[in-house]
Amino acid sequence: MPWQAFVYGGLAAMTAEALTFPIDMSKTRLQIQGQVADARLSALKYRGMIHTLVTVGRQEGVMSLFTGAKFALLRQGTYGTIRLGIYYSIKDKWEQKNVGVKMPLPHLVLLGGVAGVIGSYITTPTDVMRVRMQACHHTKSPPLIRSFVNIFKTEGMRGVYRGAIPNAQRAAVVNGVQIPTYDVTKRNLIAAGFQDNKKTHFGSSLFAGFLGSCFSQPIDVAKTRMMNQKLLSDPNVKIYKGVLDTLLNTARHEGVLALWKGFVPTFCRLGPWNVLFFMSLEQFRLLDNFLNDRNVSVF
Template identity: 45%
Template sequence: MLHISGTNSQKTASLPQLSVLLNQVALLTLYDNLYKHIKTFLICFQKMSNVNWKPFVFGGLASVTAECGTFPIDLAKTRLQVQGQVGDIKYREIRYRGMLHALVRIGREEGLRALYSGIAPAMLRQASYGTIKIGTYQSFKRLLVERPEDETLLTNMICGVLSGVISSSIANPTDVLKIRMQAQGNVIQGSMMGNFINIYQQEGTRGLWKGVSLTAQRAAIVVGVELPVYDITKKHLILSGYMGDNVYTHFVSSFACGLAGALASNPVDVVRTRMMNQRGVALYQGTLDCILQTWRSEGFMALYKGFFPNWLRLGPWNIIFFLTYEQLKKINV
């Protein structure tokens, strides 16, 4: 009897070790999948000659800076977009009347730290997404057009769409975790890597790349609109002779591109947020189904839920980003 009891206790004691081992295996598998995607991208990108590394580094630094300054607005936008879903009991209630009410209520009920729920994956996302987005956009432009003076709106839009799709597809896992942490607040606990592992164990690789097609579509629209609008606005302001290549021109151009990006991307952003936030049994079967269900049950304007905070975020975000990016470009390294 004593021997049997000792064996059972040994088995019980080994369970935590088994759990740790399984977590390590899951982590290694996750790293391997991420490594394969990044390696594939780098192999393709190495074929591009005369790649300038500065837009990659400066784009990443400027993106992280802009994200830190506007993150609470992004969180309020996410909360506004997920509420009012008729088919989801958890998000059926309309808790927030607008952006300011959302910020105040979240801070009061969940604490000020809740306003930065998801900041870690958001920073990681910008470090990857922002770096690749700006770097590939500038590189694609030089592949199509040798001189910046010869750039057109069409060529820049093509470059923006391509860079948006590539960068967002690679950074999608960070986007999934960021949106879930923003929408669910204190419900999600633990480290960022622990949450990545948890999603991978429960939902597999598909869980980490859930909504990747929507993310790529949104990025194609946002980047395909914002960056070309900024470049063309800046170009014409300088050519007009009324404004030089200075901070005022950068401010006006970034404001214009933020407004254009918000108008173009908000419907896709609403659908993407709802698709990524659903867990277990899928409420929506796909992009079109989500659009139709949202339209039928909540009306067309539901696709523009969170537009004001979306614009308030994209506006300041782009202003901070481009002002920072333009200053970094002046550094001689």
């Protein structure tokens, strides 16, 4: 598998993550509030993305908007590297073997989903620490290793990998929708007469972000709530017992629309995130072509 697909995927993911992180923090705060099952988070403190950002900035300081950023960057540096590397390297090899034929959409969806599951499961501990940091009302996050050790000591490996299943399910949905949507949309626009340029990349990536947000939001809500819950005094008692239980519990007590809590900040983040990510990836591809003096990139 070509190393460029892995390295450039990770770099593009970290670039997009760094520039959109405060929006992600507001999404997390919105998703965990209003829980009937968790008295600690029953209050509806935030009314929307802008209100969340302003309130957190005023009450906790502007730097609190970036609490947990190092965990997010670490996650994207590993998760982005793995999922994009697997996806584009396998896609490239398939299309090299089947000269003149583009990989069909069902294959792309399956490949994107599998790559997302593998990447997300491996990097779940970093995502758990990111969610915990974003949910807490403080501005200074502890060192990476200490955070991992603290969770491991109090909750064991189950705590470190809390929410791994919904995390993998969300990754399967997002990657199975997001990356193939970008590739197919871009391919169809070029076939319709559009140029392979920044405008086409922008439109394709924004559409991919919208579809990814629509399909993944309920699982993302479940993932966030499961990751944020901590072991109670009785280790056999859990607020949420699994993905389906979280979804049903949330819909029963808060209404079906609660499954799309934080959709606006999700799309406001995932839309620009996709634009930054895919356009960065395209620039890395052009750089790769220039440095290697070739017309076709390995991905």
